[in-house]
Amino acid sequence: MIARVVRLNEASLEGSVVLLTLHDVTGIKRAERMRADFVANASHELRTPLSSLIGFLETLRGPAADDAEARDRFLGIMHDQAVRMSRLVSDLMSLSRIEMEEHTQPTAAIEVGAVLDGIVNGLQIRAGERQITVERTYSQLPAVVGDTEALTQIFQNLIENALKYGRKGSHVRIEAWPVSDGTTRRGRRLDQPSLAISVIDQGEGIPREHLPRLTERFYRVDPARSRELGGTGLGLAIVKHLVNRHRGLLEIESELGKGSRFTVYLPLAGSNRGSQAAE
Numbered sequence: 721m722i723a724r725v726v727r728l729n730e731a732s733l734e735g736s737v738v739l740l741t742l743h744d745v746t747g748i749k750r751a752e753r754m755r756a757d758f759v760a761n762a763s764h765e766l767r768t769p770l771s772s773l774i775g776f777l778e779t780l781r782g783p784a785a786d787d788a789e790a791r792d793r794f795l796g797i798m799h800d801q802a803v804r805m806s807r808l809v810s811d812l813m814s815l816s817r818i819e820m821e822e823h824t825q826p827t828a829a830i831e832v833g834a835v836l837d838g839i840v841n842g843l844q845i846r847a848g849e850r851q852i853t854v855e856r857t858y859s860q861l862p863a864v865v866g867d868t869e870a871l872t873q874i875f876q877n878l879i880e881n882a883l884k885y886g887r888k889g890s891h892v893r894i895e896a897w898p899v900s901d902g903t904t905r906r907g908r909r910l911d912q913p914s915l916a917i918s919v920i921d922q923g924e925g926i927p928r929e930h931l932p933r934l935t936e937r938f939y940r941v942d943p944a945r946s947r948e949l950g951g952t953g954l955g956l957a958i959v960k961h962l963v964n965r966h967r968g969l970l971e972i973e974s975e976l977g978k979g980s981r982f983t984v985y986l987p988l989a990g991s992n993r994g995s996q997a998a999e
């Protein structure tokens with residue numbers, strides 16, 4: 721807390737008017753700290769693949785110059801590191817764009833079923849690589865208020881995570897239903913008629929103590945595993961921001977050894993818009 725005293729009438733002390741202003745700077749300090757942490761984390765995430773690229777390049781120009789087998793192997797690793805950096809830069813750009821647009825609410829009526837179908841079709845090859853079957857348990861869905869690009873990004877991230885963290889040979893299920901009683905799966909009240917969409921995987925699940933922090937930038941349950949799977953640690957932070965922009969809600973449930981369910985609640989088109997916050 722910072723207190724500032726301003727004397728409005730300097731000439732006569734006796735009759736002076738004193739204005740005392742109190743500023744709570746804890747929020748500002750926390751925001752500054754988060755910003756500094758974010759820049760430090762982002763720099764670290766970029767520097768790791770960059771150092772590896774430089775190291776391999778130097779080896780290729782020196783000791784491994786005439787070793788064809790080593791060259792092919794190193795080029796493969798360098799390619800993976802460059803892809804990782806490129807993915808990280810595009811996630812960082814997405815986050816910064818989303819933050820700038822945070823206060824603009826989408827207004828279009830979107831057929832979210834078509835959005836989900838497009839994503840699932842586009843991910844069939846990736847699902848096949850892990851022998852995962854994607855099931856959809858919905859048919860006709862009511863329109864939601866949204867933005868097609870943002871909704872695509874939300875569900876692309878959630879379904880990609882389900883394919884990444886789901887067990888090989890397992891199933892990923894997408895369920896969708898209009899919420900009739902105004903209550904979420906975890907018992908929260910929705911202040912507007914909503915459509916719920918769950919992405920459910922059969923993975924290892926997430927320990928309970930991690931759930932509240934999953935949507936923080938760069939927060940990972942197992943950082944080494946996330947990096948190995950090509951993750952940037954920004955996917956769920958992006959999802960949270962975009963869901964907030966839709967005045968929707970994100971709920972995460974998970975059971976160790978069984979899997980996880982990420983549910984997004986979106987306002988139905990034609991409903992009164994209120995505001996709810998993602999976790």
Ligand code: ADP
Pocket residue numbers: 881882885886921923924925926934939940941942946947950951952953954955956957980
């Ligand atoms: P990442 O790029 O690491 O996947 P995300 O922001 O998408 O980053 O997710 C943050 C972390 O949450 C992941 O590193 C992982 O530990 C955990 N996570 C996300 N989705 C799942 C899931 N479906 N099953 C298990 N863990 C998950």
